[in-house]
Amino acid sequence: MSRGASDEELIALVVAARDGAAFGELVRRHQGVVRGLMQRMCSNHALADDLAQEAFIKAFNKIGSFTGKGSFRAWLCRIAYNEFLMSARKRKATEKAMERFKHDVDDVEAPRDMGSVVDLDRGLKTLKEDERVCVTLCYAGGMSHAEAAEATGMPLGTVKSHVNRGREKLKAWFEAEEAMAS
Amino acid sequence: MTMNDPFEDRLRAAFAAAQPADDDAEDFVKKVQGRLARPDRRRALVLGGAGSTGSAVAGTQLEGFFSNPDLLPTDGIMGQVFTYTSPEMLAAGVLALMIAGFAVVVPKNLYAG
Numbered sequence: 001m002s003r004g005a006s007d008e009e010l011i012a013l014v015v016a017a018r019d020g021a022a023f024g025e026l027v028r029r030h031q032g033v034v035r036g037l038m039q040r041m042c043s044n045h046a047l048a049d050d051l052a053q054e055a056f057i058k059a060f061n062k063i064g065s066f067t068g069k070g071s072f073r074a075w076l077c078r079i080a081y082n083e084f085l086m087s088a089r090k091r092k093a094t095e096k097a098m099e100r101f102k103h104d105v106d107d108v109e110a111p112r113d114m115g116s117v118v119d120l121d122r123g124l125k126t127l128k129e130d131e132r133v134c135v136t137l138c139y140a141g142g143m144s145h146a147e148a149a150e151a152t153g154m155p156l157g158t159v160k161s162h163v164n165r166g167r168e169k170l171k172a173w174f175e176a177e178e179a180m181a182s
Numbered sequence: 183m184t185m186n187d188p189f190e191d192r193l194r195a196a197f198a199a200a201q202p203a204d205d206d207a208e209d210f211v212k213k214v215q216g217r218l219a220r221p222d223r224r225r226a227l228v229l230g231g232a233g234s235t236g237s238a239v240a241g242t243q244l245e246g247f248f249s250n251p252d253l254l255p256t257d258g259i260m261g262q263v264f265t266y267t268s269p270e271m272l273a274a275g276v277l278a279l280m281i282a283g284f285a286v287v288v289p290k291n292l293y294a295g
Binding site: 020023024027028031032033035036039040049052053056057060119120121139140167170171174 | 202208215
């Protein structure tokens with residue numbers, strides 16, 4: 001029954017009756033984006049899935065605070081991003097995690113297909129921390145610049161610059177990789 | 183982000199391809215739903231156990247407390263209550279309040295996660 005319902009209808013069911021089946025359908029629809037976002041941020045698929053689960057549990061507990069301003073997916077991604085930041089702080093490793101993300105290319109887990117995914121993660125590692133976060137939120141999370149600005153607390157103009165600069169760096173990185181390969 | 187060039191499409195495709203495969207989506211959904219169904223049993227058991235033990239210890243002392251006239255007020259409404267109610271009744275009333283308190287607080291803690 002819940003499969004045909006819109007996100008808004010499912011959210012209303014969860015808010016009104018804490019309907020687990022309705023929330024399950026929301027998880028089913030948005031898990032790809034949230035897990036993808038976490039995987040690009042963490043470089044560790046097991047940790048990324050744990051954090052994605054935590055993010056969904058948090059979303060369930062505070063779904064009443066979703067006002068409907070902006071998309072549900074953006075709201076979820078904001079929770080997921082905060083979850084990632086909290087996790088990094090807990091491990092006293094925000095800087096270390098970012099450092100690892102930038103330099104620890106060999107630690108990237110081999111996902112289901114080698115090649116494009118690993119290339120993307122390696123390319124992302126060449127970006128500055130803020131650029132990587134903004135690019136990941138906008139491309140993996142599907143957030144608008146304004147939503148990414150709200151999620152990160154950065155000014156809108158800064159987010160736009162980070163995304164554009166990050167995108168240009170990725171373009172240059174991919175071109176260099178291709179030149180080396182050919 | 184809204185630029186329309188081949189690299190933009192390629193980048194979007196790369197992020198889309200990097201999303202987790204749909205074949206393990208159901209497992210993920212079940213894990214999340216499983217955690218919703220039993221938020222934190224251990225916490226509830228520890229809280230409930232500690233509360234019950236405390237209530238039991240307090241309960242054994244209540245009758246003695248309510249039997250000691252030096253410890254109870256003699257004036258006003260409370261004085262009237264203590265004069266006309268037996269120590270057993272007072273102890274039972276306090277225990278009932280404690281149990282009602284746990285009945286309210288523990289489910290709240292469960293939902294708060």
